[in-house]
Amino acid sequence: MKNKNNNCKVDLNAICKKAVGEGLRIDLSGCQYEEPSYPMRPKGVCDYYCFLAGLVRSERLTSIVEIGTGYGGSIKAISTGLHPDDRSSSALITVDIEQKNKAGFVGFSHIKRITGDALNRDVIHKVSEYTGGSVDILFIDANHTYLQMRRYIAVYANRFKPRFVVIDDIHFSWFTDILWKELELNLGENALDITDLLLRGKTGIGIVYWGQRQRFYWHYSNYITGILNIVSRCIIRMKRLLSISRSK
Numbered sequence: 001m002k003n004k005n006n007n008c009k010v011d012l013n014a015i016c017k018k019a020v021g022e023g024l025r026i027d028l029s030g031c032q033y034e035e036p037s038y039p040m041r042p043k044g045v046c047d048y049y050c051f052l053a054g055l056v057r058s059e060r061l062t063s064i065v066e067i068g069t070g071y072g073g074s075i076k077a078i079s080t081g082l083h084p085d086d087r088s089s090s091a092l093i094t095v096d097i098e099q100k101n102k103a104g105f106v107g108f109s110h111i112k113r114i115t116g117d118a119l120n121r122d123v124i125h126k127v128s129e130y131t132g133g134s135v136d137i138l139f140i141d142a143n144h145t146y147l148q149m150r151r152y153i154a155v156y157a158n159r160f161k162p163r164f165v166v167i168d169d170i171h172f173s174w175f176t177d178i179l180w181k182e183l184e185l186n187l188g189e190n191a192l193d194i195t196d197l198l199l200r201g202k203t204g205i206g207i208v209y210w211g212q213r214q215r216f217y218w219h220y221s222n223y224i225t226g227i228l229n230i231v232s233r234c235i236i237r238m239k240r241l242l243s244i245s246r247s248k
């Protein structure tokens, strides 16, 4: 089915609910956000680790790119979520400017860690090499400023055209709120705020169905174009609403 932007439309809500159900059945006890001394997540609640693992399992995603490894909790959760039949054919790549928690990756040698700025040309080239250019899911959880997050999307989603982009901390600040609004305006029902579903509290989390498309609008990554785009899209919407109400 196509939506008004002539994009393929998927039922993101159903996909996410299925992922939560699947994720709750996966044992993620080895996947901590930080060092092992950090408190474990409460059992029975599907947080974003549980969701990522469940999404990978239920949608049979095998080519995964993460921007922002941290201590490795999320990529290890994703790895644990891989369907048993997909493990040998999967590609898991995670990028971080620092290489933290080397010891925590023992037993996860299949995860390819790239150290460097995710927007560095060589880093992007390496990601491309390891994935073979095709990505199922891009998980963005690095620098949470508007410009950086917009660039991660512009560069990685446009280049690799992942099926899904999961963006953590979409309500981290006013500016990340603006970014999320842009995505919603641009992608309509193919952008879903799943903050409440995952009980993600104030910082928020969202998922986008990107699809096999270049979205050139995302190449222009600065505040002014972002704000101008929002304003112009709001005007177009208002005009549409006015013409509908006049024709009634």
Ligand SMILES: C[S@@+](CC[C@H](N)C(=O)[O-])C[C@H]1O[C@@H](n2cnc3c(N)ncnc32)[C@H](O)[C@@H]1O
Residues within 6 Å of the ligand: 032, 033, 067, 068, 069, 070, 071, 072, 073, 074, 075, 095, 096, 097, 098, 116, 117, 118, 119, 141, 142, 143
């Ligand atoms: C919130 S932590 C990631 C947490 C991890 N995804 C998890 O859930 O377990 C953010 C990480 O992004 C990294 N980072 C910040 N800016 C970056 C950049 N430009 N390129 C790559 N990594 C970056 C930081 O070093 C930090 O380790």
